[in-house]
Amino acid sequence: MTSHSLKEKYLLYKVRYQHDAGAYGLLYDAYVDKIFRFVLYKVSSVEDAEDITAEVFLKSWQFIRTTNKRVSNLNALLYRIARNAVIDYYRQKKRQDLPLTDEDQYRDIVDSRDVERDIDLKLEVKNIERALDRIKDDYREVIILRYVEDMSINEIASIINKSKSNVRVLLHRAIKRIQEILSE
Amino acid sequence: MEKIFKQLEDLKNVKPREDWVRANREVLLAQISSQGPVRESSFFGILNFIRMLVPAGFVNFLAKPFGVVTVAVLFVLGSGAFTVNASKSSIPGDILYSVKLTSEKVQVGLTVSENKKTALHVDFAEERINEIEQIAASTIDVTEKREKISIAADNFKDSLNSVQESFDKVKTTKAEKDVINRSIEVVKQVDQKVEAIALRLTNNESLKSDAAVVKSIDSAKAEIAETQVKAVEVIVDKYDKGEIELTSEELVETVEAKIKQVGDKITAVAERERTEVTSTDVETSTVITDSPESVNETVESSDSSSSETVVVAPADSESAQRLLDEASSLLNQGDLINALEKLKESSELARQYEEVIQQKIEELQSAVPTTDPVSDTSSEVTVEPETLPEDISVEPKAQSEL
Known part of the structure; x- marks a missing residue:
């Protein structure tokens, strides 16, 4: 389901005006993987990522149902809510920065994922993940949104509430940082 | 550098645990379902949906007088969602009728729940009946009426066929008890609705005037009967498999x-x-x-044993x-x-x-007005074909024709 497809609009309509849980279930199916992934790379703990993702979908439901504004981009809405949820999560945990690379936590993430790949690839991916873990949250965010979730600059700008040029600069710097880490 | 992008792309394969996704979905849906009943869609609901499809500025545009004129022009030219609305009152033969049917198909296509699809098929079947009643009541000529009613009746039967197919699906689906129960509820509701439709068709006098129309309507009613039998079949089948809760009294x-x-x-x-x-x-x-005497005799004998002159059909x-x-x-x-x-x-x-x-x-109705066999036996007899069917028991008149 693309974000501007008729089907999505129709499901949103059903959610908003008919409080149709079934329709919302379908939207959940379309977005749950993405939102989980996004949150996971921010919090590095599968359990927390699951909890936060669950909260994101509940909050989105409330928002769609009660807002006066038209929800024209569900994709952006979900990511925005996810971002805010992670921020709240950190406030609760009283953390200012990203958690330090924790080998045990890291292993949890890799082992508990439903990924079918051969060993070589796994190693490579581990590398990139380690690198991602080490960069700033701002950098990591734009990299994930751009290169994992295939979002446009426009969409990213709307999600993180920054200008387009800002996003481009962040992306450039983020990739540079990753390169530096990988060549260490 | 390329490697980095490739590795990042591979991260797309990172997915949450399947059982968590499923469990969370159930919890989520339970939480939101408990928050209030589903509101039935109303006219304003449809209006809101269309507003959602249309860019925000357009609605303001419509408020201005020239906006109204533009939309009216669009109606005529036919474009997009507005044409769909305009087609809602069309009948077979109208230009927009195909738009109406297509938009109905789209609605079904967009619906996910099988039960809701079935309900839609029944609604559309009902709409076909509305069209038929409208056509029958109108003042167009008979040939046109026949044609249009036949089209609507065919589409009606198609809709009921879709309903019957969905009944078959219910029969073969294995699911949770409450899911099956809900499907059976839908089956029962469909049964009642098509029964009401059959009654409308039976009671509509304007549908009985023309033989071809009667044929169309009868075939429509036959389809209804088939649907109803199928409905009972599904219910009995599910009961037999122990998949629904129905007291044996209800079933009987x-x-x-x-x-x-x-x-x-x-x-x-x-x-x-x-x-x-x-x-x-x-x-x-x-x-x-041929002979006048035998005419007499035939009249008398057939009068006393009219039941024996009935031809017994295999069915x-x-x-x-x-x-x-x-x-x-x-x-x-x-x-x-x-x-x-x-x-x-x-x-x-x-x-x-x-x-x-x-x-x-039909045969008798078409045979009677054209044949004039009595004039073969007597040149002075004038027979009025239209009155023949009514005259059967009036012997004096028959005798006077000799």
């Missing part, structure tokens, strides 16, 4: 009601046979004989009724499955019987 009641329905139908057709086929049969046999009321009685007794013995089988056979036979009678009536 359901099947009994169907038996009564079929019985009523057989009676109705037999009545038609008696009044329209028998009497005209007698008159036909009267006018075909007749007795056979159909016999099967129905068998169904009834099987039901009383508690053999639901076989009772249902007999019911189906009886219903099928009743349908064939109705077709045969209908055909006979």
Whole structure:
């Protein structure tokens, strides 16, 4: 389901005006993987990522149902809510920065994922993940949104509430940082 | 550098645990379902949906007078969602009718729940009946009416076919008990709705004037009957498999009601046979004989034994009724499955019987106005074809024609 497809609009309509849980279930199916992934790379703990993702979908439901504004981009809405949820999560945990690379936590993430790949690839991916873990949250965010979730600059700008040029600069710097880490 | 992008892309394969996704979905849906009943969509609901499809500025545009004119022009030219709205009141033959049918198909396509799809098919079937009533009540000429009603009736039958297919799906689906129960509720509701439609068709006098129209309507009613039998079949089947909660009394009641329905139908057709086929049969046999004396005799003899001049068709009321009685007794013995089988056979036979009678009536109606056999026997006789069918028992008049 693309974000501007008729089907999505129709499901949103059903959610908003008919409080149709079934329709919302379908939207959940379309977005749950993405939102989980996004949150996971921010919090590095599968359990927390699951909890936060669950909260994101509940909050989105409330928002769609009660807002006066038209929800024209569900994709952006979900990511925005996810971002805010992670921020709240950190406030609760009283953390200012990203958690330090924790080998045990890291292993949890890799082992508990439903990924079918051969060993070589796994190693490579581990590398990139380690690198991602080490960069700033701002950098990591734009990299994930751009290169994992295939979002446009426009969409990213709307999600993180920054200008387009800002996003481009962040992306450039983020990739540079990753390169530096990988060549260490 | 490229490697980095490739590795990042591979991260797309990172997914949450399947069982968590499923469990969370159930929890989520339970939480949101408990927050309040589903609101039925209303006219404003549809309006809101269309507003959602349309860019925000457009709605303001519409408020201005020239906006209204532009939209009216768009109606004529036909574009997008507005045409769909305009097509809602069209009937077969109208330019926008195909848009209407297409938008209905789109609606079904966008619906996910099978139960809701079934409900939509029934709604659209009902709409076909609305169209038929509208056409019948209009002042267009008979040939056009026949054509349009036939189109609407065909589409009606298609919709009911889709409903029957969804019943088959219910039959073969294995699911949670409450899911099946909900599907069975839908089946029951459909049964009631199509029953109401059958009644509308039966009671509409304007549909009885033309033979071809009657044929279209009868085939539509036959489809309804088939749908209803299928509905009972699904219910019995699910009950038999232990998949639904239905007291045996409710089930017996359901099947009994169907038996009564079929019985009523057989009676109705037999009545038609008696009044329209028998009497005209007698008159036909009267006018075909050569000598005046035998005309007399025929009139007298057929008068006393009118029931013997009825041609017994293979599909007749007795056979159909016999099967129905068998169904009834099987039901009383508690053999639901076989009772249902007999019911189906009886219903099928009743349908064939109705077709045969209908055909006979048509033949007689077309035969009577054109033949003038009495004038062969006597040159001075003037027969008024239109009054022949009514004259059957009036011997003095027959005698005076000699």
